[in-house]
Amino acid sequence: MTENPVHEERALRIVVVGSVAAGTSAAAKARRNTESARITVYERDHDISYSGCGLPYFVGGEVESVDRLTPRDPAWFAARYGVEVRTGHEVVAVDAAARTVTVREPTTGRTFEDDYDELVLATGVRPVVPPIDGIDAPGVFPVRTPSDARAIDAWITERGARRALVVGAGYIGLEMTEQLTSRGLEVTVVETAEHAMPRMDPDMSARVDAELRRHGVDLRLSTTVAGVRADDDGVTGADLQGRDGTADQVAADLVIASVGVRPNTELARQAGAELGPTGAIAVDRRQRTSVEHVWAVGDVAESFHVVTGDPVWVPLGSTANKTGRIAGDAMTGGTLEHRGILGTSVVRVFDLGVAQTGLTEQQAGAAGYDVEVLHNIKPDRPEYLGGRPLVIKAVADRASGRLLGAQAIGASGADKRIDILATAITFGADVADLFHLDLAYSPTYATTKDPVHYTGMALTNAIHGQAPLITPAELDRRRHDGEQIQVVDVRSAKDRARSAVPDSVHIPLAELRTRAAELDPALPTVTYCNKGVTGNAGQNVLRNLGFTDVANLSGGNQNYQAHAALRP
The missing domain is CATH 3.50.50.60 (FAD/NAD(P)-binding domain)
Structure with a gap:
């Protein structure tokens, strides 16, 4: 009796082009899912898996050596994952029909072909070079x-x-x-x-x-x-x-x-992959391109917005790591899918943290939402423990109450609050949900009612008509259009002496009940204080006294003066 011969299955061959965040994440996840695949990463540069966002801090001296930003090398990947990373090798062509790539060694000029079963394009971005005389000068x-x-x-x-x-x-x-x-x-x-x-x-x-x-x-x-x-x-x-x-x-x-930067899509075009409306490579939720067996990850790939569902392109390292992992999983039998992005980001600008997530007011309006806007100025923690002002601008949909986006700027705490708000938006939170979040409290870290809680309270009251808000821009626009609006400053005389909204009347909150007869209850009325809390108290007094159209100035006089500074 003749024995049947044993046929060994051909190992899956994965080629990754690019070795920063997305490419190495794809290779690492693919290896975690299978030991049999042959995985090769080609990189035209000599540094891999580096922190591009950390580069300025090496230039400034906060990072003592650029090597701290490049902690992994090809030998590390080979030992850890059994992945071959070939630096100084540029993929210059893709033949999607033959499933091959052409690779060039820039130092020698030698070229060769490599075949693949699955190709991952992690080609990232290229800097925009403006057409300026002298832009190529040394320095x-x-x-x-x-x-x-x-x-x-x-x-x-x-x-x-x-x-x-x-x-x-x-x-x-x-x-x-x-x-x-x-x-x-x-x-x-x-x-x-x-x-x-x-x-x-x-x-x-x-x-x-x-x-x-x-x-x-x-x-x-x-x-x-x-x-x-x-x-x-x-x-x-x-x-x-x-x-x-x-x-x-x-x-x-x-x-x-x-x-600025643009997605580096040359190889995708060669492969015949479709580009999306943003100019980046169009992919599905598993990072597949329109070409079979070709995937795109990281900054070269298009994403979609969690709120609108529309295609977006926001090149960020956090997204690059996610999409690389998703593609590496999907091509080796996993079930991961991309769930979209909000463009959440934070950057330090000297003494301020500057953060944002989701839609801005301008973007929300352009997307067709009827927006409610709040400027919330609160200390990040009690002032008796060094709390400093934190400005949160939140944008919500009046029709549904859904939180659409937020921006935060402050000396501390902007990152924490923007992450909370990004999580809330991701899970479709109504602004009323923000007040009910069980957030950590200690006076060393936060106030008893966190700025996030205040944001939810104020937006909820505004949307449901209990405490309408008006932004400085809307107040100026309506006045410019000729609408007669009485503006009431409910602060102390000392605060008013520093700066005030033009053409406002001064009635301190403690006198408002007895002096309300000086105001016309038939006119649209706007109350304001320094930041918004006392203005809201004045708003409630007037509403309880029969004034039917009373709005609180969003962010108070501080926000109005910041708005006034925008004027040419």
């Missing part, structure tokens, strides 16, 4: 890789650079501005938008502007760089062009180009 740097950070550090040290120009006031631009300033450089920031951190609503990003200027940063808004000037030794300065037509020049020994 102009992007901030994307450890090599960039090393080059910036060396340039500052070897050239004795004292003046820096940062082009772009997004996350990386702001982090580099902070770190270069702390290193002793004079920093000019140029931003084409009207405010730094343009992803936020203007009434919140204006607070970032003020913080930058408070630390001596020369902030040029609504301005572009018309050209970079250089001599034989490198950068010497730049020509600036204001939106109003004004021109200026600034001196600089160093230029940081952080005007």
Whole structure:
């Protein structure tokens, strides 16, 4: 009797292109699910699995060595996961029909082919290089890789650079501005938008502007760089062009180009993968592209918004790690699916934490929501233990009461509150749910009614008509349109003497009941205090006395003055 021959199944071959957060996460998860797969990661650079978000802090000296940001190397991955990571190898072509990739070794020029069963594109992003004369001059740097950070550090040290120009006031631009300033450089920031951190609503990003200027940063808004000037030794300065037509020049020994990034989709196009409306690679909830056996993860891939369900592209390291893990699981038989993003982020800008999640007021309005907006200014913990103001702007849907988004700025506690609010939005919380959250309390960490609780209380009252709110922008707009609105300042005379809403009457809260006859109950009325709590008390007094149309100024006089500062 003849024995049947034993046929060994061919091992699954996985090729990953890119080895930062998403690519290494995909490879690691695939290996956790199967020991038999052959997994190869190709990386054109020499550093892998690094913390790109930590690069500015090496330049500024908070991170003592760039090696701290690159704790893993190919040998570590080989020993830990049995994954071959080949650095200095660039994948230059994809043949999806043959399931092969063409790989080039830049140092030798040699090319070869490798085959795959599953291909993961983790090609990330490429910096936007604006069409500016001199942008390629020595001393102009992007901030994307450890090599960039090393080059910036060396340039500052070897050239004795004292003046820096940062082009772009997004996350990386702001982090580099902070770190270069702390290193002793004079920093000019140029931003084409009207405010730094343009992803936020203007009434919140204006607070970032003020913080930058408070630390001596020369902030040029609504301005572009018309050209970079250089001599034989490198950068010497730049020509600036204001939106109003004004021109200026600034001196600089160093230029940081952080005007933005775009998804690096060249290989996806070669493979025939569809791009989404954002310009990133369109994927399903398991990170599959439109091409069989081709997956896309991390910054090169499109995501979708938890609130609207619409395609979005927000390149963040946290999302990159998630999507890499999901793809690695899915291609090896797992069941993980992506559940969308809110674009939750936080950045330190000198003494402030600047955080946001979900939809801004502008985005919510553009999406068709009838929005209720609250500016909540409370200390992050009791003032007797050093509590400092925390501003939370929350946006809710009037029709459903659902929380849509939030922004938070403060010296401490912004990260904690934005994470709570992001969790609430993810699980579809009504604003009324916020008050009922059982949050940790100790005077060293929070107030008995946390700023999150106040946010829920105020929004609930506003949506249900018990305590309507009006934003400074809406108050000014209605007045500008000719509507007669009586504005009542219920603060003390001492507070009013510092600043006040224009054309407001002053009736302190303690006198409001006896002096209410001085007001016209038939007119729309707005009460305000410094931050909102006493204004709400005045609002309740007037409503109980028969005033039918009374709103509380959201965020009080502090928020109004911040809004007033936005005017040209």
